[in-house]
Amino acid sequence: MLDIRQQALDYHAFPSPGKISIEITSPAETTQDLSLAYSPGVAEPVREIAQNPEDVYKYTAKGNTVAVISNGTAILGLGNLGPMASKPVMEGKALLFKRFANIDSFDIQVKHNTVEEFVATVANIADSFGGINLEDIKAPECFEIERALIAQCDVPVFHDDQHGTAIVTAAGLLNALEIQDKSIATAKIVCLGAGAAAIACMDLLIKCGANRSNIFMLDRQGVITTRRSGLNRYKQQFANDTDSKTLTDAIKDADVFVGVSGPNLLSAQQLALMASKPIVFACSNPDPEISPELVHKTRPDAIMATGRSDYPNQVNNVLCFPFIFRGALDVRATEINDAMKIAAVEAIRGLAQLAVPEKVLAATGEASLAFGPGYIIPKPMDERLCEKVAKAVATAAVESGVAKLPLPAKYQ
Ligand SMILES: NC(=O)C1=CN([C@@H]2O[C@H](COP(=O)(O)OP(=O)(O)OC[C@H]3O[C@@H](n4cnc5c(N)ncnc54)[C@H](OP(=O)(O)O)[C@@H]3O)[C@@H](O)[C@H]2O)C=CC1
Ligand SMILES: CC(=O)C(=O)O
Ligand SMILES: [Mg+2]
Numbered sequence: 094m095l096d097i098r099q100q101a102l103d104y105h106a107f108p109s110p111g112k113i114s115i116e117i118t119s120p121a122e123t124t125q126d127l128s129l130a131y132s133p134g135v136a137e138p139v140r141e142i143a144q145n146p147e148d149v150y151k152y153t154a155k156g157n158t159v160a161v162i163s164n165g166t167a168i169l170g171l172g173n174l175g176p177m178a179s180k181p182v183m184e185g186k187a188l189l190f191k192r193f194a195n196i197d198s199f200d201i202q203v204k205h206n207t208v209e210e211f212v213a214t215v216a217n218i219a220d221s222f223g224g225i226n227l228e229d230i231k232a233p234e235c236f237e238i239e240r241a242l243i244a245q246c247d248v249p250v251f252h253d254d255q256h257g258t259a260i261v262t263a264a265g266l267l268n269a270l271e272i273q274d275k276s277i278a279t280a281k282i283v284c285l286g287a288g289a290a291a292i293a294c295m296d297l298l299i300k301c302g303a304n305r306s307n308i309f310m311l312d313r314q315g316v317i318t319t320r321r322s323g324l325n326r327y328k329q330q331f332a333n334d335t336d337s338k339t340l341t342d343a344i345k346d347a348d349v350f351v352g353v354s355g356p357n358l359l360s361a362q363q364l365a366l367m368a369s370k371p372i373v374f375a376c377s378n379p380d381p382e383i384s385p386e387l388v389h390k391t392r393p394d395a396i397m398a399t400g401r402s403d404y405p406n407q408v409n410n411v412l413c414f415p416f417i418f419r420g421a422l423d424v425r426a427t428e429i430n431d432a433m434k435i436a437a438v439e440a441i442r443g444l445a446q447l448a449v450p451e452k453v454l455a456a457t458g459e460a461s462l463a464f465g466p467g468y469i470i471p472k473p474m475d476e477r478l479c480e481k482v483a484k485a486v487a488t489a490a491v492e493s494g495v496a497k498l499p500l501p502a503k504y505q
Contacts (some may be wrong), residue, residue, distance in 0.1 A: 099199045111181075112222050113191065114196075115194050117155075135290045138153070138201060145279055154197060157196055157197055157223060157422060159222055159225070160201055161186045161200045161201065161226045164203050166231040166234070167231035167254070167397065169379060170379070176204050182229060183200030187200050193479060194419040194483070196422065212238055216241075216245040219246040220247065223248055223418075225242065225250045225253065226251055226253050226414060227253065228252075228253050230254070231288060232287070232289045233288075233430070235255065249353050252289065252408050254290050256293055256417075256429070256434060257413040258289075258411075259294045259297035262294045262351060262408055263438045263443035265408045267301060268445055269349075269374075272465060273370040273396060279307070280303065280307060281307050281346060281349070281368070282295070282308045282348070283351070284331075285351070285354045285358055286352065287311065291354075292327045297438070298431075307330060310349070311340055317331050318334070338357070341363055344364075344366050344367060345367075347367050347371065350367065350372070352373075352381065352382030353377065355377050356380030356382065357382065361390075364395075367395075370395070371394070372395065373395050373396070373398070373401070373465075374408050378401065381401070407455050407470065411473045412470065413441065416483045417429060417435065420489075421433065424497070426487075426490040426496050426498040427497065428491075433450060441482055443484075444471045444475065448463075449475070453472050457472055485505040488500060
């Protein structure tokens with residue numbers, strides 16, 4: 094039996110390098126076919142689009158294509174390894190877009206010196222796509238980049254590590270709190286990490302009812318408090334008026350731990366300090382802040398989730414980004430707003446409370462799955478995700494006035 098490292102390398106190397114390719118959707122066999130696909134026929138849609146730019150959606154694949162764009166500055170929890178090293182992850186996101194939502198993607202790795210250069214590169218190519226999925230761009234630059242691109246682009250721009258992660262975290266956490274009989278309004282939440290995922294997760298949890306003063310956020314220097322200086326403005330919003338300085342201080346009596354930082358940063362001793370029936374989301378990839386084995390051994394009363402596919406409760410943005418874009422593209426939404434994000438939270442959350450189809454059990458190798466501590470969030474291969482999340486998102490887009498098209502018949 095090959096180890097996971099060699100299996101993963103072989104998976105990426107064979108049968109051909111990478112894991113996606115492009116397919117042709119129209120005939121291209123005969124002289125007649127080529128006269129239509131290329132010269133002279135291709136001139137006709139060119140003329141139409143030149144006269145009416147919206148016709149690009151009628152005659153090209155733009156409307157079903159998303160660009161997955163990274164600079165490789167925060168590749169999973171592996172750090173700033175540069176644009177080229179991010180390519181397997183970006184091809185992976187493209188695979189997931191296609192597999193789960195039938196969206197075509199191009200992965201684009203951008204070299205740049207300044208934020209302005211990155212923004213200009215993306216803004217200048219954005220019209221080629223139906224949407225822009227930014228990926229693995231580190232904080233705090235990611236916030237400025239996303240804001241500038243939303244302002245400059247006509248298509249939806251979505252930083253997956255912020256909002257995809259936040260949506261799935263909120264969905265999983267609301268379910269876990271319900272199972273543990275706790276309330277989001279009173280839960281003490283410790284967030285290890287203060288970057289892209291952390292700031293967006295805590296922002297969305299507050300929109301879902303969490304109390305800002307119950308949130309303790311930590312970066313590499315420790316707890317973010319009002320006593321600290323030199324905080325960037327994103328961290329500043331979470332500065333807590335507390336004497337806690339370390340993770341050990343903050344974790345005492347915490348109901349929830351959200352890890353979006355790095356590997357092996359939460360110890361069994363710290364876990365033992367949490368309140369009864371704790372919720373531990375150790376979401377750093379590929380190696381979580383604490384292993385599920387250690388959590389189950391130390392705290393049998395805990396609900397445990399990771400970002401990985403090979404453990405129960407995968408809290409990972411794969412449960413969101415294919416479906417939020419499916420909904421957004423289907424109504425040609427101009428942006429992905431809070432109403433669409435909250436609709437996605439509720440749809441993902443609700444799906445975990447329904448009976449699990451045989452097909453999902455077969456794909457996961459599980460004999461049974463039912464809403465409870467070991468199943469707080471749906472599995473990515475649950476086909477109902479696309480139906481329910483995309484529909485909820487598309488409906489929210491229409492109702493909040495950001496859709497250019499009416500709700501398609503398939504969603505009515
Ligand atoms: N499961 C999922 O769906 C997702 C998981 N993630 C995971 O979240 C992590 C962060 O990603 P992202 O937010 O994009 O990256 P960023 O680079 O934007 O942020 C990383 C944050 O982690 C903090 N951090 C790193 N090491 C430590 C440490 N030893 N102690 C305390 N804080 C630390 C950094 O602190 P400082 O500010 O001081 O540098 C920073 O605030 C990654 O592991 C990634 O895999 C991300 C997105 C989705
Ligand atoms: C899942 C993901 O996007 C990350 O870990 O960065
Ligand atoms: Mg990511």
